[in-house]
Every structure is written in C-alpha cells, then in structure tokens.
Amino acid sequence: MxxxxxxxxxxxxxxxxxxxxxxxxxxxxxxxxxxxxxxxxxxxxxxxxxxxxxxxxxxxxxxxxxxxxxxxxxxxxxxxxxxxxxxxxxxxxxxxxxxxxxxxxxxxxxxxxxxxxxxxxxxxxxxxxxxxxxxxxxxxxxxxxxxxxxxxxxxxxxxxxxDMHPLGFYYNKAVMQKAGLDPEKPPTTRDDYTAALTELKKSGVQGFWVSPFQFTGGMTFYSLLHQWGGTLFDADAAKATFNSDPAVEACTWLVDMIKQGHSPANVGQDADYLAFKAGKNAFNWNGIWQVNDLKKSPDMQWGVAPLPQIGSKPAAWANxxxxxxxxxxxxxxxxxxxxxxxxxxxxxHSLDWAAGGQVPARKAVREDAGFAALAEVNALAPELEYAAFPPAAPGIGEVLLTFYSSFNEAALGKKSPKQALDDGVAKADKQLADNRKKYGN
The missing domain is CATH 3.40.190.10 (Periplasmic binding protein-like II)
Structure with missing residues (x-):
C-alpha cells in the first residue's frame, strides 16, 4: 500500500x-x-x-x-x-x-x-x-x-x-493520553503545540517527526511559510520569494524541532507517518488522503483536525x-x-466522491447533511477558506521541486535555513525566467 x-x-x-x-x-x-x-x-x-x-x-x-x-x-x-x-x-x-x-x-x-x-x-x-x-x-x-x-x-x-485535498493535523490519542494530555483537545496554537511537545518529551516521546521530503515535511513548510505571512512567489509568479524573512522564520521553526529533540534527524520517507501509526509519535501533518488508510486500523485511537496556527494566520497546503x-x-x-x-x-455527485477522502469543491455538496456525516473528511473542510494553492503559471511544478529541495537541505542540516532558501531562490528565478521564454508569458 x-x-x-x-x-x-x-x-x-x-x-x-x-x-x-x-x-x-x-x-x-x-x-x-x-x-x-x-x-x-x-x-x-x-x-x-x-x-x-x-x-x-x-x-x-x-x-x-x-x-x-x-x-x-x-x-x-x-x-x-x-x-x-x-x-x-x-x-x-x-x-x-x-x-x-x-x-x-x-x-x-x-x-x-x-x-x-x-x-x-x-x-x-x-x-x-x-x-x-x-x-x-x-x-x-x-x-x-x-x-x-x-x-x-x-x-x-x-x-x-x-474537490480540494489539503494537509491535515493527525493526532494519536493514546500517545497523548500517556503523556498526560487531553486526547480530545489537540493543540490549535503555537503555545499549545509547544506545551504539548514539552510534555510528550518528558514522557520519552519525540512528538513531531519532521520529514525532509516533500511528503510531508516540504508540504508542512509550505503551510507554515504562508502562516507566517510569506509567499513562494510574487503576485505574477515571476520571482521566487521563499527566502523572505517570514519564510526563513518558518523554516527555522521546523528545523528547531529536530535540534530541540522533538524529532529524530534524517527521518526517512514516510517514516513519520509509520511512526504515528505505531504510536512512536503523537502528531503528524499529512494529507487528507490518509483518512481512509487510518480507518483500516480499528484499534488505533486517532483524530484529525485543521492544522494548528503556528504563525500569524491560518494556512494549509492544498491542491x-x-x-x-x-x-x-x-x-x-x-x-x-x-x-x-x-x-x-x-x-x-461529488458527495459520493468525498467518501474517497476529498473535500467537495461545490458549496452545496459541502453543506449537505451527507457530507457532515463523513466526520473526518468534513473536519478538514474549514481549511478550504484559507488553503494555499499553487499559482496558475506554466511550468510551476518544476520550480516547486526546487522549493522542496531547498527545504530538504535545511532539514538535513546540509545548509542553514537562510542559505538553503537563498540558494533555492537563485535557482528558482532562473527556472521562472526560462518558463517565460518557453511559454511566451
């Protein structure tokens, strides 16, 4: 699977x-x-x-x-x-x-x-x-x-x-309870999140594993950058801006999770999610597509909620x-x-599609009682109002790869967050210029 x-x-x-x-x-x-x-x-x-x-x-x-x-x-x-x-x-x-x-x-x-x-x-x-x-x-x-x-x-x-498929906040209720946290009250703010991680660490649990890969650490950084008020590109997607002060702050916060012992270093691809399912960590920022996978584990006690607001405003990666x-x-x-x-x-008929783990794009479908019954998927519907979607620019996906690679270097400690993002922006600007020539925009 x-x-x-x-x-x-x-x-x-x-x-x-x-x-x-x-x-x-x-x-x-x-x-x-x-x-x-x-x-x-x-x-x-x-x-x-x-x-x-x-x-x-x-x-x-x-x-x-x-x-x-x-x-x-x-x-x-x-x-x-x-x-x-x-x-x-x-x-x-x-x-x-x-x-x-x-x-x-x-x-x-x-x-x-x-x-x-x-x-x-x-x-x-x-x-x-x-x-x-x-x-x-x-x-x-x-x-x-x-x-x-x-x-x-x-x-x-x-x-x-x-539809819309966003990043969501998954929490392991059993791990939270063992650390003395209320399993029905997941953290929603930066202070709450920091306090919860502190208690988890006291109980011997590294509560929030930071993946250096796009899935899911890069998407987490994408979300936090927007929460801090930053953007990946300027309004015309002509210049990369993911080395701004807000971006560096967001990246530093994530890298500090590793330095402070809340996450192991060099987390393998999907190891953060597998550890979450195994009860080795408490919090996992992952896509809505994991809802149905978690439902296949009836003995696991888990919940899902919108991403905590770590920065100055709510934001979540979405496509x-x-x-x-x-x-x-x-x-x-x-x-x-x-x-x-x-x-x-x-x-x-996208209500039926929502059962596959997607938030319906159509407002009337989201307001249907049938969608409310899909509790876990419906829990992430509020993120639709502040979802951070990629810009509508030809070739932008290749530039996003550069963004995720920059975060990878910072998360693995190969470069400081500032240096990794500065280097990434320099490369991204060249890609964006090439795209304008290629697509005539």
Missing part, C-alpha cells in the same frame, strides 16, 4: 516538463470540427447520437474504486454516453498525455491537479470551458473562491473543480482535482457535448 500510495502521490503538487516536439505537435491540434447533432450546450443535457468517451485519471488507490463506481452509475443513467476509464500512476499519467494527444490517441476527458492546468493550457493540450460555467450558471459563489480561481489561466477557464476536456486533432462536437454533461453530473 505504501509503495502504491507514494507512486500515486509523487506528482500531487509537481509539474512535468513536456518535450519541444510534443509542444509543436500539440499546437496543431483542434482541427475542423465535425458537425454536431447535439443539443444543450455547456453540459445541461445531451440528446445527440451515442458517443463513446475516453477518460484518463491517476486514481490508483481506494479513491479509484469509488471513481469507477461513479462512472458506472453515470453510464447506467445516460444511454447515449458511454465513458471508459483508463487509470495510470500520476507520474506516468502526465508524461503520457502530451504524446497521446499529439498522436490522436488521447482521452476526451482528463482529470488534472490544479497546478498542472496552466502548463497544459499553455501547450494547447486542453480546451477552454467558460461556456460550461456560463451555461450551468456556475460562479465563484458555488465554490470556495480559491478553488474557483485555480481553474483559470490567462482569465479563461480550463478546469471545473471537483485540487479538476476536470478538463482534451483537444483533439479533429474535434467531434457530439463528444465534447457529452463530455460536458459528464463533468457537470460528477461535479453534482
């Missing part, structure tokens, strides 16, 4: 560079459109001839089974639309998609993370969806503003958001799955119309 989970997560916040050949080939996609007999633009309905649609996604875990069941339900309800699902590991998925589209073998619908939309939009892989939002009357008011804005690139909509429609060599208006109906239908 852990190897599978790691593979499917690797690109959950990362971008994949596409070759020049693929870029040039994709620029020629979207030829003459075949005549349409479909009615009901924008996903309201489809009354044309039967269409077979290909859908690609990267849901290889338990969420994949839930997703496939939803597609089966859709197919049963729509006799003239048949959606076939193909699932890849996320790291394979994003590398396969450009070549498949340029060769005419791509899908009709693709699920993408928010931070991938700008890259694939800039390279002409996916098509605009403003008409879907207009026809269905969807506005920012129907979603959290941060999620809705994340589907835009150059003021045009390319993604219809399905979002979006539906996109892929450009074709020869566009088929019937298929496009059918794809829009599917996207709208699944967005409306």
């Amino acid at each position: 852990m190897r599978n989970e790691m593979s499917r997560r690797r690109l959950l916040g990362l971008g994949v560079g596409l070759g020049t050949a693929a870029t040039l080939a994709l620029a020629g996609c979207g030829g003459d459109e075949e005549p349409s007999t479909a009615s009901g633009n924008g996903g309201k309905e489809y009354t044309g001839p039967k269409v077979d649609l290909k859908l690609w996604n990267g849901f290889t875990g338990g969420d994949g089974d839930i997703f496939k069941k939803l597609v089966e339900t859709f197919n049963a309800e729509h006799g003239n639309i048949a959606v076939a699902v193909t699932t890849y590991q996320w790291d394979d998925y994003y590398s396969k998609l450009p070549g498949a589209v340029s060769s005419g073998a791509g899908p009709d619908i693709a699920v993408m993370h928010m931070d991938q939309l700008a890259t694939f939009a800039a390279r002409g892989v996916i098509t605009e969806l403003d008409d879907v939002a207009t026809a269905l009357g969807l506005t920012e008011a129907d979603f959290a503003p941060t999620v809705w804005a994340g589907g835009l690139y150059n003021d045009k909509r390319y993604g219809i958001p399905l 979002s799955h979006n539906f996109t429609i892929v450009k074709q060599r020869s566009a088929n208006a019937d298929k496009v119309a059918g794809a829009k109906v599917f996207i709208n239908w699944l967005s409306q």
Whole structure:
C-alpha cells in the first residue's frame, strides 16, 4: 500500500516538463470540427447520437474504486454516453498525455491537479470551458473562491473543480493520553503545540517527526511559510520569494524541532507517518488522503483536525482535482457535448466522491447533511477558506521541486535555513525566467 500510495502521490503538487516536439505537435491540434447533432450546450443535457468517451485519471488507490463506481452509475443513467476509464500512476499519467494527444490517441476527458492546468493550457493540450460555467450558471459563489480561481489561466477557464485535498493535523490519542494530555483537545496554537511537545518529551516521546521530503515535511513548510505571512512567489509568479524573512522564520521553526529533540534527524520517507501509526509519535501533518488508510486500523485511537496556527494566520497546503476536456486533432462536437454533461453530473455527485477522502469543491455538496456525516473528511473542510494553492503559471511544478529541495537541505542540516532558501531562490528565478521564454508569458 505504501509503495502504491507514494507512486500515486509523487506528482500531487509537481509539474512535468513536456518535450519541444510534443509542444509543436500539440499546437496543431483542434482541427475542423465535425458537425454536431447535439443539443444543450455547456453540459445541461445531451440528446445527440451515442458517443463513446475516453477518460484518463491517476486514481490508483481506494479513491479509484469509488471513481469507477461513479462512472458506472453515470453510464447506467445516460444511454447515449458511454465513458471508459483508463487509470495510470500520476507520474506516468502526465508524461503520457502530451504524446497521446499529439498522436490522436488521447482521452476526451482528463482529470488534472490544479497546478498542472496552466502548463497544459499553455501547450494547447486542453480546451477552454467558460461556456460550461456560463451555461450551468456556475460562479465563484458555488465554490470556495480559491478553488474557483485555480481553474483559470490567462482569465479563461480550463478546469471545473471537483474537490480540494489539503494537509491535515493527525493526532494519536493514546500517545497523548500517556503523556498526560487531553486526547480530545489537540493543540490549535503555537503555545499549545509547544506545551504539548514539552510534555510528550518528558514522557520519552519525540512528538513531531519532521520529514525532509516533500511528503510531508516540504508540504508542512509550505503551510507554515504562508502562516507566517510569506509567499513562494510574487503576485505574477515571476520571482521566487521563499527566502523572505517570514519564510526563513518558518523554516527555522521546523528545523528547531529536530535540534530541540522533538524529532529524530534524517527521518526517512514516510517514516513519520509509520511512526504515528505505531504510536512512536503523537502528531503528524499529512494529507487528507490518509483518512481512509487510518480507518483500516480499528484499534488505533486517532483524530484529525485543521492544522494548528503556528504563525500569524491560518494556512494549509492544498491542491485540487479538476476536470478538463482534451483537444483533439479533429474535434467531434457530439463528444465534447457529452463530455460536458459528464463533468457537470460528477461535479453534482461529488458527495459520493468525498467518501474517497476529498473535500467537495461545490458549496452545496459541502453543506449537505451527507457530507457532515463523513466526520473526518468534513473536519478538514474549514481549511478550504484559507488553503494555499499553487499559482496558475506554466511550468510551476518544476520550480516547486526546487522549493522542496531547498527545504530538504535545511532539514538535513546540509545548509542553514537562510542559505538553503537563498540558494533555492537563485535557482528558482532562473527556472521562472526560462518558463517565460518557453511559454511566451
């Protein structure tokens, strides 16, 4: 499970560079459109001839089974639309998609993370969806503003958001209780957190293991940087800013967790989470996707809550799955119309998707009593209002890798936090400049 989970997560916040050949080939996609007999633009309905649609996604875990069941339900309800699902590991998925589209073998619908939309939009892989939002009357008011804005690139909509998956705060109730802490009152502030770690240390427990890897230490630093009031990039994503004073303070706070003995040094990949499950630490900052894994351990006493506010304001790393429609060599208006109906239908049925460990993007679904019954997932819904999403800039994922690598050097003690972040920003600025040349922005 852990190897599978790691593979499917690797690109959950990362971008994949596409070759020049693929870029040039994709620029020629979207030829003459075949005549349409479909009615009901924008996903309201489809009354044309039967269409077979290909859908690609990267849901290889338990969420994949839930997703496939939803597609089966859709197919049963729509006799003239048949959606076939193909699932890849996320790291394979994003590398396969450009070549498949340029060769005419791509899908009709693709699920993408928010931070991938700008890259694939800039390279002409996916098509605009403003008409879907207009026809269905969807506005920012129907979603959290941060999620809705994340589907835009150059003021045009390319993604219809399905969900939000944030970092959450997991706490081991049994370990807390042994240290004399109230297991039903996890720390919510910096003072509470410091006090709890002190008590845990007295009981012989290193309460908060700091991973030097993106999963999960890098994402923890990403969250704390925003809590301290910093940003990774300037407003135009033209310059890196993750070596600002707030960023250095946030990174130093995390590195000090190791120096003060609240975390071992050189924590291995996922060792923080495995230690949490084994009762060797008390607190783990990890993704919402771990909720269903923890439910498989009925004897474990655990809880989940929004991240503690360590800095001056609440913030949490987050990403979002979006539906996109892929450009074709020869566009088929019937298929496009059918794809829009599917996207709208699944967005409306995202309560069922929430059971896979995702916060629904649609406000009406989050307010449904059925979502309230999903106690652990619902516990992280408040983070939607202050989620720190990646900027909508082409190629940004590659720059984020530099950010996470900088934190890795600081957490492993190879460089001071200031030096690691300064060096990372110097490299990131060059990457951002290269991206502007590559994508023409």
